[in-house]
Amino acid sequence: MSTFYVTTPIYYVNGAPHLGHAYTTIVADAMARHYRQRGDDVFFLTGTDEHGLKVQRSAEEQGIPPQELCDQNSQKFRELFDRMNLTHDRFIRTTESDHEDVVLEIVERMKSNDDVYLDTYEGWYAPSDEAYYDESEIEDGVAISSGSEVEWVEEDSYFFRLGDYEDDLLEWYDEIEGCVAPESRLNEVRSFVEGGLNDLSITRTSFDWGIEWPDDPEHVLYVWVDALANYLTGIGFGEDPEKFERFWPCDMHLVGKDILRFHAVYWPAILMSVGIEPPRGIFAHGWWLVEGEKMSKSKGNWVSADDLLDEYELDVLRYFLLREIPLGQDGNFATSRIVERNNSELADNFGNLVNRTCGMLDSFNDGEVPSPPSSVEPVDADLADAARRARKEVVRAMDERETHVAVEAAMTLSRHLNNYIQQTTPWVLNREDRHQRLEAVLYNIVEGIRWVAVLMAAFTPDTSRAVLDAILADERSDNALAFETLEWGIVEGGFELAAPPVLFEKLDPPEDEDETPDEDTMPESQEETDEEPDNLIDFDHFTDVEFAVGEILAAEPVEGADKLLELTVDLGEPDPRTVVAGIANSYEPDELEGLRLTFVTNLEPASLFGIESQAMLLAATDEDGNHVLASYPEGVKPGASVG
Ligand code: ME8
Numbered sequence: 001m002s003t004f005y006v007t008t009p010i011y012y013v014n015g016a017p018h019l020g021h022a023y024t025t026i027v028a029d030a031m032a033r034h035y036r037q038r039g040d041d042v043f044f045l046t047g048t049d050e051h052g053l054k055v056q057r058s059a060e061e062q063g064i065p066p067q068e069l070c071d072q073n074s075q076k077f078r079e080l081f082d083r084m085n086l087t088h089d090r091f092i093r094t095t096e097s098d099h100e101d102v103v104l105e106i107v108e109r110m111k112s113n114d115d116v117y118l119d120t121y122e123g124w125y126a127p128s129d130e131a132y133y134d135e136s137e138i139e140d141g142v143a144i145s146s147g148s149e150v151e152w153v154e155e156d157s158y159f160f161r162l163g164d165y166e167d168d169l170l171e172w173y174d175e176i177e178g179c180v181a182p183e184s185r186l187n188e189v190r191s192f193v194e195g196g197l198n199d200l201s202i203t204r205t206s207f208d209w210g211i212e213w214p215d216d217p218e219h220v221l222y223v224w225v226d227a228l229a230n231y232l233t234g235i236g237f238g239e240d241p242e243k244f245e246r247f248w249p250c251d252m253h254l255v256g257k258d259i260l261r262f263h264a265v266y267w268p269a270i271l272m273s274v275g276i277e278p279p280r281g282i283f284a285h286g287w288w289l290v291e292g293e294k295m296s297k298s299k300g301n302w303v304s305a306d307d308l309l310d311e312y313e314l315d316v317l318r319y320f321l322l323r324e325i326p327l328g329q330d331g332n333f334a335t336s337r338i339v340e341r342n343n344s345e346l347a348d349n350f351g352n353l354v355n356r357t358c359g360m361l362d363s364f365n366d367g368e369v370p371s372p373p374s375s376v377e378p379v380d381a382d383l384a385d386a387a388r389r390a391r392k393e394v395v396r397a398m399d400e401r402e403t404h405v406a407v408e409a410a411m412t413l414s415r416h417l418n419n420y421i422q423q424t425t426p427w428v429l430n431r432e433d434r435h436q437r438l439e440a441v442l443y444n445i446v447e448g449i450r451w452v453a454v455l456m457a458a459f460t461p462d463t464s465r466a467v468l469d470a471i472l473a474d475e476r477s478d479n480a481l482a483f484e485t486l487e488w489g490i491v492e493g494g495f496e497l498a499a500p501p502v503l504f505e506k507l508d509p510p511e512d513e514d515e516t517p518d519e520d521t522m523p524e525s526q527e528e529t530d531e532e533p534d535n536l537i538d539f540d541h542f543t544d545v546e547f548a549v550g551e552i553l554a555a556e557p558v559e560g561a562d563k564l565l566e567l568t569v570d571l572g573e574p575d576p577r578t579v580v581a582g583i584a585n586s587y588e589p590d591e592l593e594g595l596r597l598t599f600v601t602n603l604e605p606a607s608l609f610g611i612e613s614q615a616m617l618l619a620a621t622d623e624d625g626n627h628v629l630a631s632y633p634e635g636v637k638p639g640a641s642v643g
Contacts, residue, residue, distance in 0.1 A: 004035040004042045005247040009255050010049040010092060010230050013073035014058035017080045018302035019333065020256065020288055020295050023321050027285065027403060028254045029086045030322055034398050034406075034458035036087075038483050043247045045234035046081065047092030048074040052223030053127045056209035066209045070095055080305055084314060085461065092234050094226055102233040103211050103226050109274035110160060121157040121201040124150040128298045129258075130223050132201060146258065148298065157201040158219060165269035169193050172268060178281055180264045181401060182328040185257065185284045189264045200266060228267045232276070250279040257284040258294075283401055286330040295333065303333060311335075315460040316342045316504065322459050323407045339507045346460075348602065349544070350414045350452065351503035354467055356421065357445050358500035363574050364430045365442055369471060371493040373440030379423055380444050384488040386416045387451045391486050394455050403459075410455035415543055417448040418602075422546050422641035427572040443493060446471050450491060457481045466501035473498040506604075546602040547642035548572070549632055550579070550615065555589035561609045565589060569615065571601060572639015580606075580613035586627040596632040598642050 008028045011021050025046055032044035050070040059066040074093050081088065092099065110116050124133045128148035142149055172179060173190050180186040203219035204210070210220030231250055236243040255263050260282070268278035287294045290301045308317055320338045323345070325331030361367055373380070393409035426445075429438035449471055457464035468480050473495055479485060550569040553576055558564040565587070567579045579599065600616040607613070619627040632640075 002035075002040045003247055004032070004040045004252070005235065005250045006031050006035075006042070006044050006252040006254060007231050007234070007250060008046040009259060010047040010094065010227055011077055012052075012054060012297075013048050013050050013070050013077070014054050015297040016073065016076050017305050018295060018297065019305050019308060020302070021077070022080065022084065022305035022308075022317075023288060024254055024256060024285065025081060025086055025088075026084065026318050026321055027327065028252070029084075029088070030318070030403060030458045031252060031254070031398065032087055033461060034394075037454070037457060037481050038395070041246070042089075043235055044086075044088045045090050045092060045231065046086070046088045047090070047230060047234070048077055048094070049223070049227045049230070050074065050093055050095045051210040051220070051226050052130050053204070053207050053209070054130055054223075056207050057127060059209075067095065083306070083309060090234050092230050094230055096233075098239060099226075099230060099233040100211055101239075102237050103221065103229045104214060105238055106225070106229050106232070106270070106274050107214060107221065110270070113273050113275075115161045115164070115273045116158050116202070117161070119157065119159050120155065121159075122154045123152075125153045126150045131262075134198075153206070155205045156219070157205070158203040158213060158216075159199040160202045160225075160270070160273070162200040162266065162269055163197045165272055166193055166197050168272050169197075169265065169269060172272075172278060176278075176280070179268075179278070180260075181281065181283045185260055185264075185328075189260060192261065193265060197265070224262050224266060225270065228262065228270065231267075231279075249277045251281055253279050253282045255282065255284055257286060260284040283328070285327050286325065288333045289330055290333055292332070312338055312342075312507075313462075313504075315463045316346060319346055319407065319460050322403050325404065327401055327403045335510045339509050342504055343506050344544075345411060346463075347504040347506050349411060349418065350456070350463075352602070353414050353418050353421075353452075354449060354470075354503055355500065357442075357449060358470065358497060360426050361442060361446070361497050364426060364438060367497050369446050369473075369491070369493045369495055369497055370439035370443045372489045372491070373436075373443055375440065377440075379420065380440065383416065383420050383444055383448055387413055387448055387486075387488060390451065390455060391483070395483075398458075407456075407459050410452055410459070413448065413455065414452045417445060417452070418546065419543055419641075419643075420448070421445060422548060422643070425572055425637075425639045425641065427574065428637055428639045431572070446493075447489060447491060451486060451488075454481055454483065454486055463501075463503055466503070470498045470501050543643075544602075545600060547618075548599055548601045549596050549636050549638055549640040549642060550577075550599040550601075550617075551596045551638040552592045552594065555587075555592040557584060557589065558609050558611065564608060565592070566611055567592065567617070569599065570638040571599065571615065572637065577601075577614040578611060579615045579617055580608040580611050581617040581619070583617070583619055583627040583629070586619075587629070592629075595629065596634075596636055596638065597629055 006028050008024045028044060032042050036042045056066050059069040078091055124138055126133060126143050126148040129146050133143045133150055137144055138150055170193055173186060180189055202222040202225050203213050204222060205218050208220055210223060211226055213219035213221060235247040253263050263282045271278045293301060295302050320341050323341060324337060390409050390413035394406045397406035397409060424441045426438055426441050453464040453467040468476055472480060475495055548571055550571045552567055553570050554568040555565050558566050563582045563584050565581055565584045567581055568576050569579050570576050598618040603616050605612050605614050619629050622628050
């Protein structure tokens with residue numbers, strides 16, 4: 001069985017968790033869930049980083065012992081991660097005793113490899129980053145890369161011979177494909193190492209909140225050496241050799257780009273020194289920005305993860321975070337974008353697909369999921385192919401760490417299903433009593449929905465569970481999320497649908513936020529590219545719009561509105577829709593009855609003069625500004641799709 005070991009950074013406990021922490025942990029959780037679905041033996045580690053100057057100072061500011069601050073704030077992370085239903089296998093704390101044992105073992109090995117010596121450190125240190133900086137990395141008293149204030153430090157320190165590992169590191173970057181990703185980050189790290197590495201100060205004497213240096217208790221271990229070793233403790237290094245062997249080397253240290261140097265330079269060098277293989281993959285993701293600046297505890301511009309969860313469903317937030325920015329790039333945070341993605345993608349695409357399907361099964365098939373069809377039409381074969389393509393693309397994208405592409409691939413299948421419904425028009429099949437074909441079509445739609453739910457389960461787990469509970473009802477097995485169930489047509493059918501889930505409610509846009517993010521501060525990944533003219537849309541956007549033929553059953557003037565007519569339109573559905581159209585200047589009501597015209601059927605309803613218009617009539621305008629309607633002949637039935 002393949003294994004997959006994924007870690008997040010362990011978070012400092014100097015404050016409460018924010019969206020940035022939630023982001024990394026949700027992405028890691030999506031990876032863990034995805035590989036579990038593929039049958040891998042997965043270990044997912046997260047936790048809190050509790051030693052060091054930064055935590056000690058926070059505790060002093062609050063007038064409490066550091067351990068108390070750690071206990072309080074670590075608990076906040078743990079509670080948040082429980083609230084987010086994260087599926088980590090261990091939540092590690094660096095103040096736990098098994099971790100101290102691992103750290104001391106690492107230090108012993110570094111010493112016995114003659115990689116440690118005592119000297120004096122003189123240089124700059126930024127407590128916020130717990131990082132040493134060279135003169136060249138500082139401007140006006142702050143570290144250029146992070147903006148954190150630096151302090152001058154002069155003290156005795158044990159050093160790790162990092163400089164001796166330059167060649168080994170460069171060789172490692174070249175030989176192990178994907179050891180540091182994305183590629184652009186690998187290049188940064190490589191040039192940093194090529195520029196020459198100083199030995200690393202790995203103890204401090206001016207404070208005491210840390211693991212004591214063996215035989216020299218004046219010194220405490222530099223917090224990063226302590227913290228990085230958590231990745232070994234988490235899977236039982238020294239305690240459970242079988243487990244350690246199974247999961248090490250780690251497949252995925254997922255980190256923010258702020259801490260890449262620690263992971264891609266210091267960590268592999270330490271591992272090389274102590275005789276442990278370096279990790280297989282370190283991936284640096286981008287930052288969530290607020291008005292163009294990194295969101296962080298120290299800047300105070302952070303968005304609380306708990307507040308967001310009070311406002312939005314967990315799956316909506318997960319979907320947004322995973323879909324909004326390509327993994328590895330920065331993105332501006334705006335709640336208007338959450339609302340937009342929820343309304344136009346989750347609610348209109350996936351939610352609408354499930355709701356309308358449950359409605360059709362109820363109205364046309366007594367609420368039963370039909371049995372697999374005996375014959376297959378080309379449109380059905382296309383659908384099954386699209387489902388297989390989506391599965392392949394989700395797998396490829398996840399393996400290549402393109403989470404946003406994987407999410408989009410699953411949603412494309414959902415859009416394909418909505419189109420399949422428009423093409424196959426189950427309501428027409430029902431009206432014409434073509435029962436066998438109707439059942440085949442309904443079966444295929446349910447089967448497609450099952451595939452979308454399985455493909456989406458790593459991203460929107462609660463939704464997928466609710467959908468599978470409904471469409472598989474009592475047939476749902478513990479194995480229902482496994483990718484091995486993704487074979488077209490394996491659901492036996494012939495059972496009653498459970499109560500349909502309420503999936504995604506439409507949300508109102510936030511009132512206090514500028515709807516259009518400022519382009520000057522918008523990262524490239526979220527900007528419209530100007531490679532294509534503004535008026536071109538891609539095929540996916542086109543397929544988002546549903547056009548259908550509607551027959552006018554009745555037309556009457558709208559009181560108080562000269563230009564409007566209220567139309568009752570048969571769109572081939574169980575009930576006619578009401579449509580308000582601005583054509584009263586060009587057509588008399590009785591000219592319209594019986595005409596078969598083109599409508600957009602999936603626009604959000606709009607209220608006009610107190611009447612809810614549930615679709616949009618398409619009409620041309622002639623040279624004099626009159627509306628002109630193009631109608632279809634008798635053979636084209638209401639509900640037929642146009643496109
Ligand atoms: O660095 N956007 O802990 P930390 C995206 N304890 N992700 C963000 C973010 C943002 N604006 N802000 C923070 C530490 N993160 C060390 C790690 S690991 C051995 C020790 C995420 O509490 C991102 O993953 O400062 C970043 O790397 C991490 O939180 C930093 O968390």
